[in-house]
Structure formats: C-alpha cells, structure tokens
Amino acid sequence: MILGKTMWNFIQNQILGMKWLYTLVGNLINTLGLDITNKVGGTIHFFVYDLIKIVVLLCCLIFIISYIQSFFPPERTKRIIGRFHGLGANILAALLGTITPFCSCSSIPLFIGFTSAGLPLGVTFSFLISSPMVDLGSLVLLMSIFGWKVAIIYVLLGLVIAVSGGTLIEHLHLENYVEEFIYRGKKIEVEDEKLTIRDRVDYSFSKMITTLEKVIIYIVIGVGIGSIIHNWIPKDLVVKTLGNGNPFGVFIATICGIPMYADIFGCIPIAEALLAKGAKLGVVLSLMMAVTTLSLPSMIMLKKAIKPKLLGTFIAICTVGIICVGYFFNFIQSFII
Template sequence: MEIFKAAWDFFQNQVLGMKWLNSLIGSALDACGLDTTGRIGGSIQFFIYDIIKIMVLLGVLILIISYIQSYFPPERTKKILGRFHGVGANIIAALLGTVTPFCSCSSIPLFIGFTSAGLPLGVTFSFLISSPMVDLGSLVLLMSIFGWKVAVVYVLFGLIIAVAGGTLIEKLNLENQVEEYIRKGNSLDVPQEELHFKDRINFAWEQVVSTAKKVFPYVLIGVGIGALIHNWIPEDFIVKVLGDNNPFGVILATLAGVPMYADIFGTIPIAEALLAKGALLGVVLSFMMGVTTLSLPSIIMLRKAVKPKLLGIFIVICTVGIIAVGYLFNAIQPLLV
C-alpha cells in the first residue's frame, strides 16, 4: 500500500504537477539574480512555470482526447444518443460531452446540430452543460493541482448538474422555445468513412494546434491574474472576501465568472492562486464552473438558438446548481484537501 501511495504521489506531483519544472525554473531565475522569494521573482516563476505546465499538459490531453473523439463524429454521436431514452439518454449525453469541445462557445454549434437532428431537447442540454464544464482535460488538470479526490468529485458533481438540468428541461416541455429555423432544420445523415490510425493522429494533431492557438491568450491572461493574486494581493483580503467569514463567497465567485470568457485551462491558474491564498475550495470551483458554463459570449451565442424563456431557465438551472455544488464543496473541503 505504501508503495502504491508513493508511486501515486510521484505521478501526481512530478508527472502531472511537474514540481521538478518549478524547481528548475526557480534555480534558473536565482542564477540570473532574481529573488524568487520576493514578489517580482515569485510572480515570474509562477508565470513561467504555469504557462509551460498548462500548455504541455494541454497538448498531450488534446492529442489523446481528439484521437478518442475521432471515433465520435457528430452523425455517429447522434445515432448513439438516439438509442437511449429517459434519464439514461441524459447520462449518455453528459458523458459524451466530456470528450467534445473545451469551451461553451465551441459546444453550441454541436448543440444546434443535435437539436436540428430531432434529439430530445433535454438530452441536448445535458450535453451542452457537461461539454465545457467537465471534459477529460479538466479531470487531469484538476488532479495536477488539487489532487485526485477534488478532481473526481468535481467531475461527478458537474455530470450531476448536466443530467439534472437536462432532465428538468425535458420535463418542462420547452421545445417551442427553440428558434424555428433550428426546429425545422434538416440534418443529413452523411456516412463517415473509416479512418486509419494515421488519419486519426493527423486529426488529433490538427486539433492540438487549433485549440492551442485559441486557448493560449486565455491561458496567458489566467496565469497573469493567478501570478498577481499569488504574489501581490494580501492573503487577509482574499480570506475576508472568499474565506469562511463571508457566507456569500460562493455566490460572488459564481457571478464574477459570468462576464469572463475562458475555458477551464485559463481559469485553473486563478483558482490555484485563490486557494493558496485561503479562499475556500467551493468558492474557487464555483468560479471555474461559472466562467466555463455561463460566460457572457456563450450566453449571447445560445440566444441565437433559443428563445428568452428557455435561455433564462438554462441560466437559472446552471447558476443554482453551481452555487449548490460550491457550498457542498465548502462543507466537505476537510475531507478532500
């Protein structure tokens, strides 16, 4: 058992967390005359380390996930979802969302395609909620920073929100709240040619390059904000606003994430810095969920597909679910960290 624990700790800290890289960067900066224990040197070390770590993990993850995704083109995904009914269909849709695009704006075109194909509205919303919130990349990156317990529980709660939200929307019979051009749209069932291993690798590499280009600016911004929080904002201030003394911290964090647009790779450095400064676990995870699921640009895009009533219900369901999960994480934090 001790051997297994040691092996796991090594994997989490040195492979996923790349602590060796942090030490290497710190030594290099010290050799250049920068004091990494000070604010400026510490900020530079945090910035370089997190940028490299996130982009390397991101590249590896996207390569693996995109290879898996090559087996699930949209038409095949529609066929898979069409075989299930009831809550089972919502569960499958939420799980399929974990191997599809990394941000909400990228998920909406697929949501429109699934809805046009005649899939139940609740099923398509379960996919739309889970896709940006709980992709496989989030699981690995969360493990690299917060540990496997937090990562697994985060993904589990995210899937619960997706399944419950989609099921509730299905029960409300809101099909008439989808824009007419989508309800009357036709989806051609185009047969997918069988891809060979080389084709799938090429597809996966193209996804790595394309996604890296899209997310890199947000990673830069996220890591920059994280470095600022980590080394310049007083710990007492973070604890006062987002710690035990503020019962509304989860609500504030969720609402603060709405105007932003980033995927989970850009929010993790901010969450990491906030947690290190004393913010509660549920607060930082609610912020991450708010940014990835309820960002203002994705809401504007979704409005083009659904009417205000359905959009409002979607926002309320996600907001209530995220806030509830945030408070639950706060309550069980001693068991996870």
C-alpha cells in the same frame, strides 16, 4: 499498498504537477539574479512555471481526447444517443460531453446540430452543460492542482448538474422556445469514414494546434492574473472576501464568473492562486464552473438559438447547481485536502 501510494504520489507530483519543472524554473530565475521569494521574482516564477505546465498538459490532453473523439463524429454520436431514452439518454449525453470541445462557445454549434437532428431537447442540454464544465481536461488539470479526490468529486457533481438540468428541461416541455430555424435545419446523414491510425493521429495533431491557437491568449491572461493574485494581493483581503469570513463567497464567485470568458485551462491558475491565498475550495470551483459554463459570450451565442424563457431556465439551473456544488465543497474541504 505503500508501493501503490508512492507511485500515485509520483504521478501526481512529478508528472501531473510537474514539481521538477517548478524547481527547474526557480533555479533558472535565481541564476538570473532574481529572488523567487520576493514579489517580482515570485511573480515571474509562478507565471513561467504555470504557463509551461498548463500548455504541455493542454497539448497532451487535446491530442488524446481528439484521438478518442475521432471515433465519435457528430452523426455517429447522434445515432448512439438516439438509441437511448429517458434518464439513460441524458446520462449518455453528459458523458459524451466530456470528450468534446473545451469551451461553451465551441459546444453550442454541436448542441444546435443535435437539436436540429431531432434529439430530445433535454438530452441536448445535458450535453451542452457537460461539455464545457466537466471535460476530461478538467479532470486531469484539477488532479494536478487539487488532488484526485477533488477532481473526481468535481466531475461527478458536474455530471449530476448536466443530467438533472437536462432532465428538468425535458419535463418542462420547452421545445417551443427553440428558434424555428433550428428545427427546419437540414438533416444530413453522413456515413462513417474509415480512418486509419495515421488519419486519426493527423486529425488529433491538427486539433491540438488549432485549439492551442484559440485558447493560448486566455491561458496567458489567466496565468498572469493568477501570478498577480499569488504574489501581490494581500492574503487577508482574499480570506475576508472569499474565505470563511464571508458566507456569500460562493455567490460572489459565481456572479463574477459569468461576465468572463475563458476555458478550464485559463481558470486553473486563478483558482490555484486564490486557494493558496486562503479562498475556500468551493468558492474557487464555483468561479471555474461559472466561467466555463455561463460566460457572457456563450450566452449571447446561445440566445441566437433559443428564446429568452429557455435561456433563462438554462442559466437558472446552472447557477443554482454551481452554487450548491460550491457550498458542498466548502463543507467537505477539510476532509479532502
């Protein structure tokens, strides 16, 4: 028992959390004549350490997830989901969403493809909610920052939102609020390719590079904002706005997250800095969920595929779910961290 706990602490602190990197970067900055305990040195320390850590974890995660994803091309995924019905199909779609792209904008084309292929609307929405909100990357990154309890509960609750949201949309019978061009889309059956291990490795490496190119700017911006919050924003201000002193902190974080556009990797450093400054756990996780699931650019893209009533229903379901998750994490924060 003790050995297992020691091994897990090593994995979380030194492999996922990269505490050795934190110390190394701090020593290098001190060597350059900067004091990491003051605002300027601390800002540089946070920025360099978090940027390297997130990029390394990102590359490893994308490679592994892309390798897994190579076994589930869209047509095969469609056939797998098509074998299930009712709640089971929603659960499977939500689970498959965890091994697909890291942001909502890249999930929308797959959602359109699945819908045009004839999958039930509620099932495709379970996929659409799950894909950006609870991918495997979020599990590992949250584990590296907040610990395994927070990470697992976050993912489970995200899946609950995805399954329940898709199920509700299915029961509301909103198929008529999907744009006609999607249902008229050409249904193409593609045979499974026989990929070798080398093919899958090449695909995974290519996916890693292209994804990194797309998200690196958001990571840099997110880490930059996080470093400023961590070293320049007064703790009292954060506590007053997003801490125990404000019962509406979850609402504020959720609404503020919608106009933003980033993925889980850009949100993590902001959430980490806010939590360190005294923001409640549920507040920072609500912000992350809102940014990754309901970003304004994603909603603009989605509006091209579905009509306002269905779009409004989707936004309302996700918003209510995110707010509930936020208050739940605020309630259990003292028990899990």
